[in-house]
Amino acid sequence: MKKIKDGFMKSPAKVAILLFVLLEILTVILQPGALSMSWINLKAEAAVTLLFAAIGETFVLLIGGIDLSIAGVISLTNSFSAVYMQDHPGSMILISLVCVCMGAAMGAVNGFIINRFRIQPFIVTFATWYIGGGIAYLILPKDGGNVPSAFTSALTHRFFGGKLSIAIFLFVICAVLWMWFKRTRTGINLYAVGSNSKAASLNGVNVPKVKMFAYVASGVFAALSGVYRTAVVATGSPTGGESFFNQAIAAVVIGGTLLTGGKGGQMGTIIGVLVLKMISDILVFAGVSSYWTTLFQGLLLVVAVLISCVSEIIRERKELIG
């Protein structure tokens, strides 16, 4: 028991876990149907787009970078897949793969420029965000596109007679893969570069390679997010990804990953995504007008980052004194 308690107190995601439990109780009180499997499946499906975006962003934040271009990549892959996908399994797989390659390419461009020219990530990814968004507009000037219904039903398929959706599997797969990945050499190197890239470099870590990995991973996950959005929303939009950067940052920060890098991880991010989604659901249950949702999103982002930064300052002060 003590071991569990220690592990919990040390976990960077402890705030997220507490919030998760509190919000779950609140949701069940406000909406008694919220414990049914069909409700959970529905919510998981709605959350996967943000999950992928946030997982990608976590890789970059762990090395102390930032990736704004995920908004552009999601818009781009969402528009591309909505326009070009045909009602044929081969086409669906091919277009999805092309989207993933586009995301990887965008990440590689970001990583290359950041490594080669040593420009701050925010301005590079800011520019590539607009380039990606611009291409999305060229592919699909207005919301629309033609998404085959088979693609939607394939990605929202429910197993065991409608009991378990693919979305829940995706959550579990992400968690399991991360448990494995964080113990691999690359996983450990991510943390090393994020806490102190100079020290990591002196210890033989190939820092540019690790940075490249993080940005490519971010691009790939953003592309997955865009493709999944196509299936769930069944439409494409050249601005479909615009709000995902700030939502992803909020989810990652709630999950306990530091914006300065080196601390946190995907388990926190997964819980952070769920917390974020629950908050917006609770706002709906509470009858808050949709005019206020943008304001709450912004406040949530700022407050989450504020708490993270302030607690970091307090921790540093304590270390200085102690």
Place this chain on the structure above:
Amino acid sequence: MKGNVIFKKHQNLIFSYLAALLLFAAISVYKPGFASVNHIKVLAQESAIIGIVAIGQTFVIITGGIDLSVAWMISIAAIMVTRLGGGGNEAMIWSVPLILVMTVFFGLVNGACIAYLRMPPIVMTLGMNIILQGGLVAVTQGAPGSYASDLLVVLGQKAFLGIPWLLWIWGLFTVLAMLLLFRMKYGRELFAIGNNSVVANYSGINVNAVIMWSYGFSGLTAGLAGILLAGKVGSSYLGMGDALQFQSIAAVAIGGTSMMGGSGNYLGSVAGAFTITILLGILAALNLPYGVQKMAYGLIVLGSVLMAARKIKNSR
């Protein structure tokens, strides 16, 4: 010999102005109407708004930060100036100071969180932008603003001694900004912090206060630009500042101010503002879709940042 030194020192500036001139010459040959006196006036008015937003943006970028909240500060200022007290000339006596105090306050909140609480500028100002957007949409319930007062329309659209009022105002603020940057203690402190904030701190500069006020200035110029934009357009609507977000940053980047902070010149941003307006005019003249414009923004910023990075490498 002396000329050579001056050229080396102001290389960035000269290049920015040459780029603007070249673009302008090229499009004038292609579309003769582009260089007519009336059209030049329109371009100058457009540049003035971008240029005024770029003043604060330049200050912030010199410290090594960025301000992504100008978009909705501009919208808030424009909506408020046309709605407060019925938006008439008399109401502006109290509404304009009130709006400017408010946008400065928002800027100072940005700056305080960034300087004292060490929040990353990009996340803080983006969050502020979303909060302002959400707040304005919630308060107005999505209703558009109304018409600008006669005085604002004169300032935004009419000319004085043959030169648009907006250019006079921009000129005045350019002089003030240059004095602040190069003739006053505050300007030297800005550059010192951008170069190395730790050293600046040890030299007795109140780093946090200087950074906080740079965001305050950005709020001031964004508010001012919003008020003038309402006059230039003749009315206000939600989201009217969105385009200026990227344009102001692109103007600073083209003008040779380093995105890493520590070096830059507002006169470069002035050239950047002209370049952006001319480019927009070209894209409009060629009838290119909106996507190309968006891509062009990204490519311009990436290009100018890459050029600046190469220069730093060569000088080492």
